[in-house]
Amino acid sequence: MKKLAxxxxxxxxxxxxxxxAVQQGQLNAEIVLVVCDRPLAPVIEKARRRGIEVLAFAPxxxxxxxxxxxxxxxxxxxxxxxxxxxxGYMRILSPLMLAAFPQRIVNIHPSLLPAFKGKDAxxxxxxxxxxxxxxxxxxxxxxxxxxxIIAQRAFDVLPQWSHEEIEQQVHAIEHELYPQTLRQLxxx
Numbered sequence: 244m245k246k247l248a249x250x251x252x253x254x255x256x257x258x259x260x261x262x263x264a265v266q267q268g269q270l271n272a273e274i275v276l277v278v279c280d281r282p283l284a285p286v287i288e289k290a291r292r293r294g295i296e297v298l299a300f301a302p303x304x305x306x307x308x309x310x311x312x313x314x315x316x317x318x319x320x321x322x323x324x325x326x327x328x329x330x331g332y333m334r335i336l337s338p339l340m341l342a343a344f345p346q347r348i349v350n351i352h353p354s355l356l357p358a359f360k361g362k363d364a365x366x367x368x369x370x371x372x373x374x375x376x377x378x379x380x381x382x383x384x385x386x387x388x389x390x391x392i393i394a395q396r397a398f399d400v401l402p403q404w405s406h407e408e409i410e411q412q413v414h415a416i417e418h419e420l421y422p423q424t425l426r427q428l429x430x431x
Contacts, residue, residue, distance in 0.1 A: 252280055
């Protein structure tokens with residue numbers, strides 16, 4: 244059973260999808276830590292309701308990224324974390340963090356990478372007028388939304404769909420694809 248940390252910054256819908264898969268026996272893992280860089284984010288309460296340890300912090304209260312990432316690494320080691328899933332964590336990890344968990348950090352992104360990296364990928368894709376959108380899961384490296392692609396799933400965008408309807412489609416795919424991909428990675 245993998246000891247997993249989930250890093251999130253917001254609502255925690257992908258955290259919920261992973262936690263549900265664990266609870267239902269679809270993912271052979273234990274979420275031992277949730278790391279959140281926004282002390283008031285809804286994901287914190289979701290994790291606590293599930294009895295999962297939370298590390299919530301405000302980056303601006305630290306002298307540097309290295310300082311708070313060192314603290315995160317130490318807490319991950321204390322929790323015996325083996326693998327990290329970024330699930331809406333809105334920070335680029337430094338080489339310090341990547342070296343602590345080499346090839347054991349993955350991210351989910353709401354576009355078909357390498358297209359539409361960074362914030363508001365859905366908005367970027369809509370503004371560009373794409374007819375096909377999707378979700379990517381990839382290993383994390385030093386670059387924004389870079390790293391080796393592990394899985395992707397695409398869908399056709401219907402002309403009448405609103406931004407909200409497209410987001411709903413993206414989330415539906417994310418919530419299915421992330422637990423499936425983690426399971427496949429660990430079964431290899």
